[in-house]
Amino acid sequence: MSLLELPINIPEILSPYLPLKDDLVKDKPFVTLTYAQSIDARIAAQKGERTVISHEETKTMTHYLRYHHDGILVGTGTVLADDPGLNCKWGKNCFENSPKPIIIDLKQKWKFTGSKLHQLYLNNQGKNPIVVVANEPINKEEHVEYLTIPTTNGKFDWGLLLNALKTNFNLNSIMVEGGAVVINQLLTESHLINSLIVTIGSTYLGNLGVQVSPPRKVLLENVNWWRGTTDAVMCANLKQLK
Numbered sequence: 001m002s003l004l005e006l007p008i009n010i011p012e013i014l015s016p017y018l019p020l021k022d023d024l025v026k027d028k029p030f031v032t033l034t035y036a037q038s039i040d041a042r043i044a045a046q047k048g049e050r051t052v053i054s055h056e057e058t059k060t061m062t063h064y065l066r067y068h069h070d071g072i073l074v075g076t077g078t079v080l081a082d083d084p085g086l087n088c089k090w091g092k093n094c095f096e097n098s099p100k101p102i103i104i105d106l107k108q109k110w111k112f113t114g115s116k117l118h119q120l121y122l123n124n125q126g127k128n129p130i131v132v133v134a135n136e137p138i139n140k141e142e143h144v145e146y147l148t149i150p151t152t153n154g155k156f157d158w159g160l161l162l163n164a165l166k167t168n169f170n171l172n173s174i175m176v177e178g179g180a181v182v183i184n185q186l187l188t189e190s191h192l193i194n195s196l197i198v199t200i201g202s203t204y205l206g207n208l209g210v211q212v213s214p215p216r217k218v219l220l221e222n223v224n225w226w227r228g229t230t231d232a233v234m235c236a237n238l239k240q241l242k
């Protein structure tokens with residue numbers, strides 16, 4: 001399905017929150033946290049359920065953001081629930097400008113073969129993924145690039161991962177789309193996050209929904225809002241802890 005036109009004032013609102021050429025010289029990628037939530041801070045109606053929250057015009061904004069980033073990162077929960085495309089359908093040479101999918105799948109639960117990502121890659125409409133794993137896989141899937149990350153008690157260091165994505169794969173900007181486990185962790189790593197762009201849909205999803213709520217208070221600064229037909233978009237920076 002084709003996208004709606006990008007609302008005319010979106011580029012101007014988003015511009016201070018997008019990666020710049022200067023970021024090329026830093027030792028970590030520019031990282032944008034971005035997702036769509038209901039008024040009650042749910043990103044899905046229940047665990048494992050793909051849920052439409054955004055209006056079509058803010059969906060176009062998501063593809064505009066994809067156009068401006070080198071990589072797009074999601075957790076296993078998201079790929080298993082949504083079977084997402086993660087490609088870019090907005091802009092000139094959009095498929096070539098699609099971000100590189102990065103899947104956090106430490107225990108290798110997800111299969112590229114047969115997925116929507118696979119189909120898009122075979123049709124030259126999206127890139128092949130990097131799968132982040134805890135151990136070198138015994139059976140490697142064709143066209144998948146693996147990044148093995150050291151873990152302690154099943155956890156890894158986000159700074160180390162981002163640095164490896166920049167150094168090993170030349171990804172200078174990464175948008176993180178979800179899901180809740182990934183977002184809740186990264187909201188508390190303010191030193192790693194450059195921008196936060198949240199779409200708020202005019203709906204409640206209820207208390208069975210998958211919630212974005214970090215384990216502690218997170219302060220925002222340089223806040224700006226865009227208002228659309230049914231959604232609002234909040235752009236901000238995370239206040240750095242002293």
Ligand SMILES: NC(=O)C1=CN([C@@H]2O[C@H](COP(=O)(O)OP(=O)(O)OC[C@H]3O[C@@H](n4cnc5c(N)ncnc54)[C@H](O)[C@@H]3O)[C@@H](O)[C@H]2O)C=CC1
Binds near residue numbers: 034051079104181
């Ligand atoms: N509305 C929106 O914008 C979005 C909604 N979603 C929704 O979110 C739901 C999925 O969210 P979640 O279940 O929270 O899954 P998730 O996508 O955050 O993945 C969580 C899993 O990723 C792995 N993982 C992530 N960080 C890790 C770490 N630091 N160490 C070890 N393993 C780690 C673990 O296996 C963990 O269980 C789906 O229903 C999906 O539809 C997902 C993305 C965006």
Ligand SMILES: Nc1nc(O)c(N)c(N[C@@H]2O[C@H](COP(=O)(O)O)[C@@H](O)[C@H]2O)n1
Binds near residue numbers: 053054062086177
């Ligand atoms: N912007 C936005 N609005 C919603 O309502 C959503 N549910 C999501 N979900 C994210 O988009 C991914 C699906 O991408 P494709 O359209 O398949 O390329 C999904 O996995 C979530 O990351 N986003």
